[in-house]
Amino acid sequence: MRNDEKNVIDFKEIFSLIFRRLWLIILFALCGGIIAFCVTKYFITPKYEAHLNLYVQSSAAIVKNGSSASDKGNDVNNLKQLTNTYIEVLNDDLVMQDMSSELIKRFGEDRIRPVFTIDKEHNIPASELRSTIFIESVPDTLVLKLKVITKDPEVSVAICNYFAVYSDQYLQKAIGNECIAKYMTWAKYNDVPVSPNKVKNTALGMVAGILISLLLIFIMDFFDDSVRNVNTLSNRYGTAVIGEVGHFKNKFRSGEKKSRFVSLFNKYVPFTVVENYKAIRTSIIYSLSSYDKKVISVSSAEPFEGKSVTAANIAITLAQGGNKVLLIDADLRNPVQHEIFRISEKKGLANALTNISDLDRCIKKTFMDKLDILSAGDAVANPSELVASENMDKLLEKLEEKYTYIIIDTPAVNFFTDAVEIAKKVSGMIMVVRYKETSAADIDSAMSRIEFFEANMLGFIINDMKTNKKYNKFVAPNRSILPAPKMTDAQIQNKNVNKNRNTGSSKPKR
Numbered sequence: 001m002r003n004d005e006k007n008v009i010d011f012k013e014i015f016s017l018i019f020r021r022l023w024l025i026i027l028f029a030l031c032g033g034i035i036a037f038c039v040t041k042y043f044i045t046p047k048y049e050a051h052l053n054l055y056v057q058s059s060a061a062i063v064k065n066g067s068s069a070s071d072k073g074n075d076v077n078n079l080k081q082l083t084n085t086y087i088e089v090l091n092d093d094l095v096m097q098d099m100s101s102e103l104i105k106r107f108g109e110d111r112i113r114p115v116f117t118i119d120k121e122h123n124i125p126a127s128e129l130r131s132t133i134f135i136e137s138v139p140d141t142l143v144l145k146l147k148v149i150t151k152d153p154e155v156s157v158a159i160c161n162y163f164a165v166y167s168d169q170y171l172q173k174a175i176g177n178e179c180i181a182k183y184m185t186w187a188k189y190n191d192v193p194v195s196p197n198k199v200k201n202t203a204l205g206m207v208a209g210i211l212i213s214l215l216l217i218f219i220m221d222f223f224d225d226s227v228r229n230v231n232t233l234s235n236r237y238g239t240a241v242i243g244e245v246g247h248f249k250n251k252f253r254s255g256e257k258k259s260r261f262v263s264l265f266n267k268y269v270p271f272t273v274v275e276n277y278k279a280i281r282t283s284i285i286y287s288l289s290s291y292d293k294k295v296i297s298v299s300s301a302e303p304f305e306g307k308s309v310t311a312a313n314i315a316i317t318l319a320q321g322g323n324k325v326l327l328i329d330a331d332l333r334n335p336v337q338h339e340i341f342r343i344s345e346k347k348g349l350a351n352a353l354t355n356i357s358d359l360d361r362c363i364k365k366t367f368m369d370k371l372d373i374l375s376a377g378d379a380v381a382n383p384s385e386l387v388a389s390e391n392m393d394k395l396l397e398k399l400e401e402k403y404t405y406i407i408i409d410t411p412a413v414n415f416f417t418d419a420v421e422i423a424k425k426v427s428g429m430i431m432v433v434r435y436k437e438t439s440a441a442d443i444d445s446a447m448s449r450i451e452f453f454e455a456n457m458l459g460f461i462i463n464d465m466k467t468n469k470k471y472n473k474f475v476a477p478n479r480s481i482l483p484a485p486k487m488t489d490a491q492i493q494n495k496n497v498n499k500n501r502n503t504g505s506s507k508p509k510r
Contacts, residue, residue, distance in 0.1 A: 013229075021217045028213035029206045036205020037198060046193030048153035052160040054144040054167055056086055057180045083137040086144060086181075089174045090135055090167055096126035099162050106158060115151045133159065144181075153191050160187030225440040227433045233460060236440070237447055242287065242430065242459035243280030245310065246273050247466045264316045280461060281317040284430075287458050291427040293400055296458060297330075297408040299419040300432045301446035306463040307432040308336045311409040314430075319371035323404040326363070328374040330422055331411045332383035335376030341366055348377025353386045356394055372403075388421040396425060413446040423455035430458050435465045 018025070089095070100123045109118055116124040134147040148159045168181040227233055230241050248270045264274060288294050298311035308331065315327040328349055329337035338345040343364050352359045352374070364373045380386060399406055408426065410419040423429040429450065433443065450457060 017217065017221055018214070021213075024217065025210055025213045028209035028216075030209070032209020032212070033202045033206040036208075037202045040196045040198050040201040044196045045151050047149050047151055047195045048156050048190060048192075049147060049149045049194040050153070050156035050160040050187040050190065051148070052146045052164055052183060052185075052187045054146060054163065055182045055184070056083070056142040056144060056171065057182070082175075083142060083144065085175065086142075086171060086179075087135045087137065089170055090144075090163065091130055091133070092170070092174075093126045095166075095170055096129045097123065098166070099159065100124035100126075100129060102162060103155065103158060107155065111152075112155070115155050132156075148187075149194060153189055157187045157189050226436045227438050227440070227443070227462060228436055230462065233433070233443075233462070237443070237457075237460075239457050240459040241462060242283040243276060244462045244465045245276045245280075245306075246270065247435070247464045248273055264313050277313045277317045280314060281321060284314065284318070284458070285321075288405075288427055293396075293427045294404055295396060295400065295406040295408070295426040297410045297419065297422050297426045297429045298432060299410040299423070299429060300412050300434075301414050301438055301442040303334075303412045303415065305412075305432050305434045305438055307412075308409050309340065310430075310432045310461055310463060311407050312337060312340045315371060315405075315407045316368070318405050318407070319368050322370065324370050324402070325405045325407065326372050326374060326399055326403040328406065328408045329376045330387055330408050330418065332376050332380060332386070332418070333411060333416070337373060337409055338375045341373055343373060343375060345375050346378060348375035350377035350380045350383070350386060352377070352395060353389065353391045354380075356391055356398070359395060359398060384416065384418050384421065387418050392422070393425060413449055414442060417449075420449050420453040420455055423450065424453055426456075428456045428458035430461055432461045432463050434463050437464070 103116075103124065104112055104118070104122065109122065112118060112124065116128055119125060132148055132150050134149070136145050137143065138145065146160060146163055148156045150156045150159070164183040164186060168179075171179040171181050230244065234241050264277060284296065288296070298307050298314065300307040308329075312327060315325050319325040327337060329335045330349060332350055335345060335348075338348075343366070347358070347362045349362070352362045362374060362377065364375065366373060386392070396406070406426075408422055410422050413419045413431070419429075431443075431446065431450075447457075
């Protein structure tokens with residue numbers, strides 16, 4: 001049965017996830033920056049700014065010396081109202097219409113069209129023209145700051161200078177002759193665009209790329225239910241993880257026969273992987289110590305998880321430990337053990353189940369004295385019925401008398417019932433899962449079948465683990481091994497002592 005999972009935020013796992021996908025974050029950041037830079041440079045029209053200060057005077061707004069505090073307060077309020085009035089006057093539609101006529105007259109419609117829209121009446125819409133003009137007052141003064149931003153630097157300068165020339169007339173017309181608008185200098189031509197800002201937009205593009213990549217990483221992680229954590233797997237199903245096998249690539253020299261299955265016989269298998277299987281051997285021996293029968297089956301939830309190679313390597317390490325081991329290939333539909341050990345497939349388990357008297361002739365020797373193989377044998381039409389028959393029980397009972405450990409390679413649990421039928425007949429079952437490949441849904445389905453048949457689960461083996469642990473860089477010690485002496489120093493010394501005694505006793509007494 002499963003344990004209840006706690007929804008706890010594991011910041012270490014989050015940072016580990018980000019670090020593993022750091023290449024994706026960098027890629028998205030670079031792409032976002034490049035895209036933002038190209039869009040800014042080639043697709044966004046630059047805009048140019050011209051500015052001008054207007055100094056507006058009004059006798060009604062002057063605060064005289066000697067006035068009371070209340071009079072001064074009223075004058076300040078009048079000053080604010082007056083400057084707001086100036087801004088509204090200069091933004092009036094009449095001013096915009098007159099300015100539109102002046103601009104078209106000066107530059108012509110062909111020059112103005114890329115900058116503004118020209119309507120049917122050959123005028124620039126007041127709202128569009130007003131959107132390019134920014135007028136603000138300096139607090140507690142009668143200074144108006146005028147800023148114009150358009151797509152053409154000369155048009156921006158022309159609009160500013162138009163206010164310099166005609167703002168005085170508009171203010172006097174709207175407010176009275178007491179208002180005077182003056183300018184100190186003309187607006188200056190500036191061909192350096194104020195927008196878009198390439199550096200800023202490129203930086204924003206990189207930030208956007210990083211955010212998108214993080215969102216994509218978390219979405220992928222949310223929907224990815226594959227096996228990635230030993231503790232999560234163990235806690236989820238309440239079953240121990242008895243071992244992990246590291247990832248490695250198969251190597252062959254020129255002229256060597258290639259095989260898709262790699263056993264520990266291959267001299268190119270990394271030292272760390274060999275040690276992984278020795279650790280698994282220790283766990284299996286400990287797990288079976290309380291069982292009379294030392295028979296285990298090895299399976300997986302789905303095909304191509306590496307269960308056959310794992311079963312072969314477990315048998316090899318157990319035989320290397322001095323145990324008499326038999327490896328049975330019970331995957332009668334797709335047997336592979338004969339290919340791993342390069343032996344004949346004929347005369348195997350299927351033949352022995354049909355005629356138990358032929359069992360001894362079906363068992364094949366290997367170049368290891370302690371390891372024998374019972375291959376799948378001839379193809380049969382009813383493999384599930386054969387492995388579930390009483391003959392399978394009799395066969396195992398007969399083999400238990402001759403072998404210390406029996407390892408049975410069975411088909412995938414979710415595909416055929418062979419695995420759970422055999423799991424009922426053995427001491428325990430080991431399920432192989434492939435790191436970042438086997439999904440939790442696949443394991444759930446397999447565990448449901450195993451629980452239904454009340455089979456005993458010894459634990460999981462995580463295959464093809466990809467980690468950055470330091471011990472993965474450790475290599476096998478390269479030391480010369482001297483041949484073992486025939487006798488130890490103590491044995492030699494005892495032999496000399498006994499020799500002296502015998503020599504002394506043979507001398508005649510005087």
